[in-house]
Amino acid sequence: MVEKIAVLGAGSWGSMLANILAENGNDVRLWSYKSAQVEELNNKHTNSKYIENFTYSKDLVAYSDMQEAIDGVDDILFVVPAQVTRSIAKKVNEILAELDNNVNIIHGSKGIEQKTYKRMSEVLAEEIDPKYRKSISVISGPSQAESVAKHDITLVTTASENIKDAEHIQSLFINDYFRVYTNDDIIGVEIGAALKNIIALGAGALYSLGYGDNTKAALMTRGLAEVSRLGTSFGANPLTFTGLSGVGDLIVTATSSDSRNWRAGYQLGQGKSLDDVIKNMGMVIEGIATTKAAYELAKQRGIDMPITSAIYNVLNDKVTVKDAINELMHREGRAELD
Numbered sequence: 076m077v078e079k080i081a082v083l084g085a086g087s088w089g090s091m092l093a094n095i096l097a098e099n100g101n102d103v104r105l106w107s108y109k110s111a112q113v114e115e116l117n118n119k120h121t122n123s124k125y126i127e128n129f130t131y132s133k134d135l136v137a138y139s140d141m142q143e144a145i146d147g148v149d150d151i152l153f154v155v156p157a158q159v160t161r162s163i164a165k166k167v168n169e170i171l172a173e174l175d176n177n178v179n180i181i182h183g184s185k186g187i188e189q190k191t192y193k194r195m196s197e198v199l200a201e202e203i204d205p206k207y208r209k210s211i212s213v214i215s216g217p218s219q220a221e222s223v224a225k226h227d228i229t230l231v232t233t234a235s236e237n238i239k240d241a242e243h244i245q246s247l248f249i250n251d252y253f254r255v256y257t258n259d260d261i262i263g264v265e266i267g268a269a270l271k272n273i274i275a276l277g278a279g280a281l282y283s284l285g286y287g288d289n290t291k292a293a294l295m296t297r298g299l300a301e302v303s304r305l306g307t308s309f310g311a312n313p314l315t316f317t318g319l320s321g322v323g324d325l326i327v328t329a330t331s332s333d334s335r336n337w338r339a340g341y342q343l344g345q346g347k348s349l350d351d352v353i354k355n356m357g358m359v360i361e362g363i364a365t366t367k368a369a370y371e372l373a374k375q376r377g378i379d380m381p382i383t384s385a386i387y388n389v390l391n392d393k394v395t396v397k398d399a400i401n402e403l404m405h406r407e408g409r410a411e412l413d
């Protein structure tokens with residue numbers, strides 16, 4: 076299927092998803108709020124701050140005017156940091172009202188909104204008037220942008236409450252290196268994707284302190300157990316956490332040195348301050364805001380999330396990484412499947 080698609084957010088992932096859609100023959104308009112970046116993308120077909128040594132499809136056109144990018148499109152794909160999705164969605168809603176356009180809304184972001192604790196599909200549903208949208212879907216899974224740039228075989232999932240909408244998104248993205256599955260459990264897909272970033276922060280920190288493969292497996296397994304506890308309390312299908320957006324994405328993010336969350340955890344483990352880590356990364360580290368949201372949500376709902384709580388305490392300078400590990404290892408013994 077070939078469609079007109081606006082992609083909002085031209086960082087590592089937005090630009091890479093836009094590139095896949097352009098390679099698949101779609102008419103793709105990639106919006107960035109930075110005119111220098113738009114010029115670089117249109118003139119050199121590169122996006123050097125985000126993805127090094129990569130040339131984008133010549134068919135990909137970048138825009139700095141959001142209205143121009145959105146005019147006449149069939150689909151709008153949001154790939155901005157989770158904490159700015161609401162403000163961008165408000166702007167999109169105003170533009171759609173002016174254009175009187177009706178589109179499919181998709182997002183590729185992995186985070187929970189602070190304060191409201193909303194998933195991205197909930198934020199989009201609140202901000203974009205049902206008059207202007209046909210569907211809301213998410214695309215998610217183990218997919219480091221740097222690997223997709225190399226056409227590494229990548230499997231992701233797209234979820235929507237209505238499976239037909241997920242199938243539509245599947246048809247736009249699927250190709251011989253990017254295989255897309257469908258799922259109707261949007262809650263499970265979004266929660267797994269957002270919360271694996273917390274565990275990836277922990278994995279980077281443990282690695283920097285010299286812990287090995289057993290510790291990594293322990294963190295990932297028990298991390299997924301608590302992510303799944305929180306997710307199922309919202310009605311997610313427990314099986315979703317065994318899939319691409321659950322354990323799949325956890326594996327890649329908690330083991331890849333391309334992951335910004337893993338790298339941030341690594342630097343925190345080395346004793347760097349959170350402010351310095353954020354400043355030096357220059358790209359979004361979603362796990363930081365999502366740790367706070369998940370920690371508060373877990374408290375509110377009475378869900379036991381000891382690893383999230385430990386990482387929250389480290390991020391907020393309440394304990395060192397070593398003390399956090401010590402506290403976790405001195406918890407009372409318990410049954411694995413509680």
Ligand SMILES: NC(=O)C1=CN([C@@H]2O[C@H](COP(=O)(O)OP(=O)(O)OC[C@H]3O[C@@H](n4cnc5c(N)ncnc54)[C@H](OP(=O)(O)O)[C@@H]3O)[C@@H](O)[C@H]2O)C=CC1
Nearest residue numbers: 084085086087088089154155159184185219220358359361
């Ligand atoms: N990178 C990856 O491999 C993957 C990322 N994701 C998810 O995709 C989402 C985006 O991540 P990613 O592309 O990696 O992040 P990046 O930091 O690489 O890019 C984010 C982009 O959004 C822009 N941006 C930031 N604030 C605003 C704003 N207020 N208005 C408009 N644009 C803004 C940034 O500009 P600036 O840099 O100037 O601030 C940048 O161009 C995240 O939720 C992430 O979890 C999902 C799968 C894979």
Ligand SMILES: O=C(CO)COP(=O)(O)O
Nearest residue numbers: 216217218219334335336
């Ligand atoms: O979600 C991702 C891979 O699937 C990207 O993770 P990072 O944001 O940690 O780089």
